Amino acid sequence: xxxxxxxxxxxxxxxxxxxxxxxxxxxxxxxxxxxxxxxxxxxxxxxxxxxxxxxxxxxxxxxxxxxxxxxxxxxxxxxxxxxxxxxxxxxxxxxxxxxxxxxxxxxxxxxxxxxxxxxxxxxxxxxxxxxxxxxxxxxxxxxxxxxxxxxxxxxxxxxxxxxxxxxxxxxxxxxxxxxxxxxxxxxxxxxxxxxxxxxxxxxxxxxxxxxxxxxxxxxxxxxxxxxxxxxxxxxxxxxxxx
Ligand code: ADP
Ligand code: MG
Numbered sequence: 373x374x375x376x377x378x379x380x381x382x383x384x385x386x387x388x389x390x391x392x393x394x395x396x397x398x399x400x401x402x403x404x405x406x407x408x409x410x411x412x413x414x415x416x417x418x419x420x421x422x423x424x425x426x427x428x429x430x431x432x433x434x435x436x437x438x439x440x441x442x443x444x445x446x447x448x449x450x451x452x453x454x455x456x457x458x459x460x461x462x463x464x465x466x467x468x469x470x471x472x473x474x475x476x477x478x479x480x481x482x483x484x485x486x487x488x489x490x491x492x493x494x495x496x497x498x499x500x501x502x503x504x505x506x507x508x509x510x511x512x513x514x515x516x517x518x519x520x521x522x523x524x525x526x527x528x529x530x531x532x533x534x535x536x537x538x539x540x541x542x543x544x545x546x547x548x549x550x551x552x553x554x555x556x557x558x559x560x561x562x563x564x565x566x567x568x569x570x571x572x573x574x575x576x577x578x579x580x581x582x583x584x585x586x587x588x589x590x591x592x593x594x595x596x597x598x599x600x601x602x603x604x605x606x607x608x609x610x611x612x613x614x
Contacts, residue, residue: 373436375400375531375562376421381430383416390416391427392586398531403563405573405594408583409609414566417583418533421564422453435530451479454524455533458540460516462508462523468495469504472523480527487526494522498552514545518552525556532556534565570614574598582606 374397383391390413398404406414419425421432423439423446432440439449462471472491476482482490495504498518508516517537524532534553538546550572557563557576567573573580573594580597582590582605590603601607 374398374433375402375435376564377431377433378417378421379431379433381417381420381427381432383413383420383425383427390586391420394430394586394588396581396588396591398562398564401560401562402578403557403561403565403576404579404581405577406564406566406581406583407568407570407573407598407609408589412583413586414583415535418455418535418564418566421531421533422450422455424455447479451527452530453533454527454529454531456517456520456524456535456537458536460508460513460520460540462516462519464508466507467504468500468506468508468511468519471508471519472526475523476526490526491522494525495519497525497555498522499548512545513541514548517541517549521549521552521556531562531564534563534567536566536568538567538569568613570598570610582609584609 376398378394378396381391381394394417408414416425420427427440431438434449437444437449439446469491472495473487476487476490477484492504495501498521500515500518503511503515538549550569554576577594579591580594581588582597584605590597590601590606598610601610
């Protein structure tokens with residue numbers, strides 16, 4: 373059974389038909405990178421996977437449960453999905469440690485002691501053992517993004533969604549975040565990653581999906597889609613970004 377299955381997904385904003393029939397799956401343990409021009413619907417697709425956007429047509433099935441079914445218990449389904457955005461969205465008034473604990477205690481109802489232990493372990497995983505008492509404003513963008521990753525991991529997600537996690541970072545800070553993501557992939561985490569980092573996609577992705585104009589134009593192993601694209605639109609896009 374695929375971890376995520378998307379069938380004939382359509383999403384419009386008013387008259388803007390953004391997703392025009394998307395079909396694809398993410399298997400357990402797979403790393404899928406989504407690439408494509410700005411405005412092609414990549415973020416909208418990612419946001420439909422945890423129903424931050426409600427599609428007009430089609431199905432999103434996560435771990436066998438159709439979350440687009442109005443009867444689905446959405447909160448429970450969402451708990452299995454971690455999301456990391458371009459903007460880190462940390463709570464500025466909470467310490468790094470508290471940022472990684474709050475959803476654990478409120479949503480998962482873990483005891484504070486257990487939540488703290490899990491938060492510390494995940495902060496260690498992203499290389500921030502020494503920053504647990506710091507506040508977001510005291511950290512670099514790359515460190516804040518790693519806190520956001522640790523926070524998502526602390527909820528024990530079965531799937532991690534990343535929407536251009538390094539796009540807001542100064543170039544010298546990008547590497548640390550990609551290193552953490554590479555490590556997660558090696559640990560077997562299932563990941564769906566929208567990214568402009570072609571070197572990362574080429575090295576880490578099991579599969580690359582190229583989107584343009586709200587459809588999947590081409591998908592396959594990175595050596596094929598990035599290394600030897602078959603479609604004109606993919607070739608044109610890669611010529612511009614590589
Ligand atoms: P990408 O992530 O590939 O750059 P997006 O999914 O963000 O593309 O956007 C695709 C299209 O959907 C764009 O035309 C954008 O303006 C539109 N769009 C995205 N989110 C919204 C929204 N919340 N309301 C209205 N239009 C939106
Ligand atoms: Mg986007």
